[in-house]
Amino acid sequence: MSLEQLKLEEDDLRKEIAALSQDQKKAYYQTEEKLVKDPDTYAVLNYFFLAGLHHFYLEKYAHGLVNLVVMLFGLLFIQSFGIVLFVVIILIELPQLFRSQSIVQRYNNEVMKSTLRQVQNIA
Template identity: 55%
Template sequence: MFSPPNSIEHKLDSPQMPCADYTFHFASWKRCNDPDTYAVLNWFIMAGLHHFYLGKTQRGVINLCVMLVGLVFLPFLPIVGVIILVGIVIVELPQLFKSQQIVHAYNNNVMRELIHKVKSDNA
């Protein structure tokens, strides 16, 4: 019975691992992201959830904190709160329209890293 490897570092000479191509395709299938999921998360523009999806945790946390600051200001200083929230939308809106390109570039980088990893493991 053939079973998939647990990691890229799985030995190529193992009976479970037929070839380096399988290692690459299995790993890329697990690590590549779906552009549609990114676009759906991007609809929550101010929360920055799409940044977490691509592993940009720091940017996601910053986006989330700025949004919370804007929401806190809304009841007390509405103009400041609205300016902060509109600023987030202005910065993040282009990413909504470029979601396919952003995820495509991310997936290309992931695959490029995996190719180098598989080649170095195979050498």
């Protein structure tokens, strides 16, 4: 999904949220505030820490753990093929850095959807 499509999806979700009762809106925003993520934080974590911290930030623990293990393995064997592992990680992670806005927008839209469903089911 493109960033524009994700923003349109967010607009649709915001319209649904606007239709909630005052109590539901209050519950929604209290929950959403704790769960949404900042695209700039994700990008900074990706840029400075190729070890997968940006995946942990979006609660993708398995992906983050794989990155972390591969990075540590690369550091351990830096003399032999560790450089190759670093290059592979950079080649995999660099596109994610450039797509950080859409990656986090998708994550936040999913948070909004699940929070909205939760609040609607409480009513």
